[in-house]
Amino acid sequence: MKLLITGICGFVGSRLAAYLQEISPGVEIFGIDNLLRPGSEMNREALAKRGVRFTHGDLRLRSDVDALPKCDWVIDAAANPSVLAGVDGRSSPRQLSEHNLDGTLNILEYCREHKAGFVLLSTSRVYSIKALAQLPVEVCDRAFELNPRELRTAGVSAAGINERFSTEPPVSLYGATKLASEVMAREYGLTFQFPVWINRCGVLAGAGQFGTAEQGIFSYWLHAHAERRPLRYIGFGGHGYQVRDAFHPADLAELVSAQLKQDPPEDPVFHVSGGAENAMSLAQLTAWCDERFGKHVPQPDTRPRPFDIPWLVMDHTRAAEHFDWRPKRSLYAILDEIFDHVRHNPGWLAKCGAV
Numbered sequence: 001m002k003l004l005i006t007g008i009c010g011f012v013g014s015r016l017a018a019y020l021q022e023i024s025p026g027v028e029i030f031g032i033d034n035l036l037r038p039g040s041e042m043n044r045e046a047l048a049k050r051g052v053r054f055t056h057g058d059l060r061l062r063s064d065v066d067a068l069p070k071c072d073w074v075i076d077a078a079a080n081p082s083v084l085a086g087v088d089g090r091s092s093p094r095q096l097s098e099h100n101l102d103g104t105l106n107i108l109e110y111c112r113e114h115k116a117g118f119v120l121l122s123t124s125r126v127y128s129i130k131a132l133a134q135l136p137v138e139v140c141d142r143a144f145e146l147n148p149r150e151l152r153t154a155g156v157s158a159a160g161i162n163e164r165f166s167t168e169p170p171v172s173l174y175g176a177t178k179l180a181s182e183v184m185a186r187e188y189g190l191t192f193q194f195p196v197w198i199n200r201c202g203v204l205a206g207a208g209q210f211g212t213a214e215q216g217i218f219s220y221w222l223h224a225h226a227e228r229r230p231l232r233y234i235g236f237g238g239h240g241y242q243v244r245d246a247f248h249p250a251d252l253a254e255l256v257s258a259q260l261k262q263d264p265p266e267d268p269v270f271h272v273s274g275g276a277e278n279a280m281s282l283a284q285l286t287a288w289c290d291e292r293f294g295k296h297v298p299q300p301d302t303r304p305r306p307f308d309i310p311w312l313v314m315d316h317t318r319a320a321e322h323f324d325w326r327p328k329r330s331l332y333a334i335l336d337e338i339f340d341h342v343r344h345n346p347g348w349l350a351k352c353g354a355v
């Protein structure tokens with residue numbers, strides 16, 4: 001089987017290439033990346049050593065996509081993945097939609113032409129920020145926790161939000177490009193008869209992730225803590241109680257490997273995530289770091305930041321039922337892996353463009 005991974009020099013794309021080679025022998029991997037993400041060029045050599053056939057190209061350019069070799073499946077892992085993209089002064093809304101939506105459209109045209117299957121790496125940020133912000137939470141052990149007694153919203157339980165949660169705007173410009181990509185992917189698949197899977201991924205984390213304060217938060221927090229960079233608890237009273245769950249790209253690879261071998265159901269949208277058992281607040285993460293690197297106190301910054309939410313945990317029950325899939329790597333195992341990376345890679349954040 002020939003597999004094309006877009007954004008192959010990114011954190012997720014490069015890890016998927018490595019893990020899929022291990023668990024799916026016989027798969028031949030091709031990749032494209034424009035090396036837009038600071039740090040992404042560091043993955044080129046390792047991919048070349050693995051025999052991955054790399055094209056330095058840009059998905060926004062139809063001619064770059066036209067020149068790609070014919071493959072059986074595409075995993076779309078190319079994007080500007082920051083929830084602040086388009087409003088952070090570093091990328092414009094137009095640039096964001098060119099990378100995240102126009103790029104996906106060009107790849108869907110590729111799939112139409114070659115009858116290739118398509119796997120979109122979508123995101124938890126397709127969900128309504130207003131609805132998420134209104135979820136009833138209480139503080140327990142320095143972390144926001146859902147209060148089930150007050151819960152009146154559809155698509156959410158103590159296990160997290162599920163695929164039926166509201167996607168009403170606002171979802172952030174980033175979330176909107178992903179939601180629009182989902183709709184177009186499903187429409188292309190149905191119209192031109194090629195298989196489409198949509199994986200709404202929770203936070204992905206692991207060693208070698210390019211961390212910034214806006215994206216790749218677990219990697220950023222450990223490296224920044226070790227480097228004694230100033231850390232901030234932004235919004236929500238400045239306590240760091242906000243909670244996210246996380247999972248490892250090796251677990252994503254196991255799910256994708258299963259998807260490449262079967263036809264998608266009528267509704268091809270699945271949550272892939274760490275789930276409630278792999279959720280943690282920033283304050284709890286700081287306590288974990290304090291034990292390893294010595295105490296380093298984040299400063300409260302009570303000004304709210306656009307698109308921030310207090311509690312977002314992704315329920316992966318549907319993936320568990322459909323694929324018998326569960327994340328095998330615990331959040332603590334992931335943190336240990338990043339810790340090891342921190343010890344062997346001083347100055348990592350500067351290489352990732354973190355300011």
Ligand SMILES: NC(=O)c1ccc[n+]([C@@H]2O[C@H](COP(=O)([O-])OP(=O)(O)OC[C@H]3O[C@@H](n4cnc5c(N)ncnc54)[C@H](O)[C@@H]3O)[C@@H](O)[C@H]2O)c1
Nearest residue numbers: 007009010011012033034036037040058059078079203204
């Ligand atoms: N990392 C996470 O926590 C997370 C969570 C949910 C969803 N996702 C999704 O997973 C995918 C991969 O995320 P990541 O964390 O690896 O991000 P990343 O920034 O590490 O990797 C993205 C890669 O895409 C490349 N790229 C961007 N625009 C491109 C273009 N126009 N043409 C070619 N290459 C381009 C970048 O250079 C980069 O190497 C993204 O689609 C993201 O939305 C990631």
